[in-house]
Amino acid sequence: MKNRIICLSLLFAMAASAVAQNDENTYRRSSLYSLLINHAEQPFSEEIRTAYMRIPVPNKFNDHNLSVRVLMMDSKLAGAKSDRENATISDFLERNQIASRLVARWFNRDYYTGQCDMELIKERGLYNASEFDKQLASRSARGTAMLQDAGEELIGNTFVIVNDIRYFDKSKASSVLGSLASISVNIAGAVAGVNVGQMDDLVDKAISNVKGFKVRINSFLYQLVWNDDVAARFYQEQYSATADAAKCTAFNQARGQYHLRYVGKVESKGNITTYVGDNQYDPIALVRKACQRAIDENVADLQRNYEEFRIKTPLVTTDPLTAYIGMKEGVAPGVKYEVLEVVEQEDGSHTYSRVGVIEPMKNLIWDNRYMAEEEGAEGASLGCTTFRKVSGRDFAKGMLIREMSR
Numbered sequence: 001m002k003n004r005i006i007c008l009s010l011l012f013a014m015a016a017s018a019v020a021q022n023d024e025n026t027y028r029r030s031s032l033y034s035l036l037i038n039h040a041e042q043p044f045s046e047e048i049r050t051a052y053m054r055i056p057v058p059n060k061f062n063d064h065n066l067s068v069r070v071l072m073m074d075s076k077l078a079g080a081k082s083d084r085e086n087a088t089i090s091d092f093l094e095r096n097q098i099a100s101r102l103v104a105r106w107f108n109r110d111y112y113t114g115q116c117d118m119e120l121i122k123e124r125g126l127y128n129a130s131e132f133d134k135q136l137a138s139r140s141a142r143g144t145a146m147l148q149d150a151g152e153e154l155i156g157n158t159f160v161i162v163n164d165i166r167y168f169d170k171s172k173a174s175s176v177l178g179s180l181a182s183i184s185v186n187i188a189g190a191v192a193g194v195n196v197g198q199m200d201d202l203v204d205k206a207i208s209n210v211k212g213f214k215v216r217i218n219s220f221l222y223q224l225v226w227n228d229d230v231a232a233r234f235y236q237e238q239y240s241a242t243a244d245a246a247k248c249t250a251f252n253q254a255r256g257q258y259h260l261r262y263v264g265k266v267e268s269k270g271n272i273t274t275y276v277g278d279n280q281y282d283p284i285a286l287v288r289k290a291c292q293r294a295i296d297e298n299v300a301d302l303q304r305n306y307e308e309f310r311i312k313t314p315l316v317t318t319d320p321l322t323a324y325i326g327m328k329e330g331v332a333p334g335v336k337y338e339v340l341e342v343v344e345q346e347d348g349s350h351t352y353s354r355v356g357v358i359e360p361m362k363n364l365i366w367d368n369r370y371m372a373e374e375e376g377a378e379g380a381s382l383g384c385t386t387f388r389k390v391s392g393r394d395f396a397k398g399m400l401i402r403e404m405s406r
Contacts, residue, residue: 029061030159031063031154034160036048036069036071037071037163038165039073047284048165048287050287051287052070055288066098077089093260100256102160103155103226103234106120106155112248117241121154155231156223156227161298164219219295219298221306222260223260223309238250264302264305264306266298268298293369296370303329314397314398314401315399315400318395323385326365327366327368327369327372328369331385332360333360336359337360338404339358340401356390357404361387364385365379366383366384368380
């Protein structure tokens with residue numbers, strides 16, 4: 001039987017009975033666990049930690065966060081400027097068996113009984129629940145292909161980003177720290193009835209200092225190792241849909257056999273961030289903006305540098321060509337995107353075939369960065385980015401696009 005080309009819009013229809021999602025969310029995403037390295041000795045340590053905990057996982061990824069989100073470190077991370085794997089970070093991830101914890105979360109594994117289920121995989125993989133359970137139980141050829149597909153395209157695309165955030169403009173540290181405190185105090189004063197005109201003058205001076213607040217972030221990317229051998233061992237020896245003491249013990253004893261692969265590292269440029277809008281007097285909102293924009297910059301750079309981490313997002317319309325990505329994902333004039341068609345192989349697994357190339361139109365790039373709309377930034381109200389066709393045949397709604405190497 002010839003390979004069948006699947007228009008993704010058909011998958012959307014199939015998925016509707018299994019999981020309710022918006023069109024822009026109905027595609028296979030990578031899953032992300034995001035960690036912060038926080039330095040207790042540096043200025044704004046607590047503000048950065050608080051702000052970081054408010055930053056959501058980028059909306060083009062599945063949230064695969066674990067309970068631990070912050071790693072405290074007393075001293076500067078050694079070799080922060082090196083692109084090589086950082087031993088301190090890798091050792092932490094290994095010692096705390098993060099890889100096995102990510103696997104356990106995929107299968108909603110009960111820590112005490114070892115009982116697992118496929119609900120999260122079904123939800124994220126857009127499979128019909130009853131058919132999935134039936135195929136899994138029967139171990140038919142199709143069931144194996146479905147599991148293999150889910151494992152390779154979903155579980156295997158689980159990533160960990162470790163963000164080492166530092167306030168690096170040391171010359172302004174004391175004045176900015178004082179400014180943040182001044183903003184909080186003066187807002188409290190306003191509530192207590194202090195002269196508003198006097199308070200405004202003080203806050204304006206504080207804001208002029210805070211506008212120079214900058215952070216630099218080193219983001220280290222890891223990928224869960226999930227291949228045929230790892231998957232087979234898990235399903236055969238450790239997976240159980242009911243409480244099973246033997247399989248529970250087998251998984252616990254095998255935790256050290258699950259690993260993360262170091263992919264690479266990028267560093268944000270530390271651009272100066274300005275603050276306007278409704279939250280301009282909220283110290284945590286100010287710090288969050290600096291941190292979130294730098295993290296978004298790093299995520300976009302990691303996708304650009306490492307193909308396995310690149311997101312694939314669907315075309316929302318074809319006349320004009322639009323997609324729900326923008327400046328937050330690194331969209332810029334001249335950046336090319338390949339248009340991909342999903343191809344089902346004879347064994348039921350899927351591959352992607354390029355059918356054309358598109359690029360964003362210069363004045364129609366969505367500025368979806370954090371607080372861009374509050375600032376009234378150009379392009380913030382677009383809601384999507386519009387592209388033009390560079391090459392290829394006619395495209396269909398739901399076909400995936402992925403950034404090409406620059």
